[in-house]
Amino acid sequence: MTIKLSQCFIAVDDHDKALAFYRDVLGLEVRNDVSFEGMRWLTVGSPDQPGVEIVLEPPLADPTASTADRQAMEELLAKGMLRGVIFAVDDVDATFERVRAAGGEVVQEPIDQPYGVRDCAFRDPAGNMLRFNQAR
Numbered sequence: 001m002t003i004k005l006s007q008c009f010i011a012v013d014d015h016d017k018a019l020a021f022y023r024d025v026l027g028l029e030v031r032n033d034v035s036f037e038g039m040r041w042l043t044v045g046s047p048d049q050p051g052v053e054i055v056l057e058p059p060l061a062d063p064t065a066s067t068a069d070r071q072a073m074e075e076l077l078a079k080g081m082l083r084g085v086i087f088a089v090d091d092v093d094a095t096f097e098r099v100r101a102a103g104g105e106v107v108q109e110p111i112d113q114p115y116g117v118r119d120c121a122f123r124d125p126a127g128n129m130l131r132f133n134q135a136r
Helices: 015-025 067-078 092-101
Strands: 007-011 029-036 039-045 053-057 084-088 105-112 117-123 129-135
Touching: 015 029, 015 039, 015 053, 092 105, 092 117, 092 129
Parallel strands: 007 053, 084 129
Antiparallel strands: 029 039, 039 053, 105 117, 117 129
């Protein structure tokens, strides 16, 4: 049996801001940008991983969710309490400088971790934690 990751989801509160960050700052390519029944299906991915997509979705894309549930999810997103993603990069210091120069919110400057990577961390425009790791 073969099993592979196909898609993962990152909650965003503004598709256009998210797209500008993930495409223009991180260099991911847009795979899909489709409107459907009042929603937007927006996916991005690394050119080096054609079979893996990141879906940029509203915090609660369930049309049956209550107003209270939607508000709770929006509050968690605003606090940076939802999903986090770790990207593997070949040069964490260059990545750090690129994201910082673009106005990324720095959470952690590049450091060598005891578990064998050099990494740094930022928040995306919606508040999600993004880490960038380089194997040592």
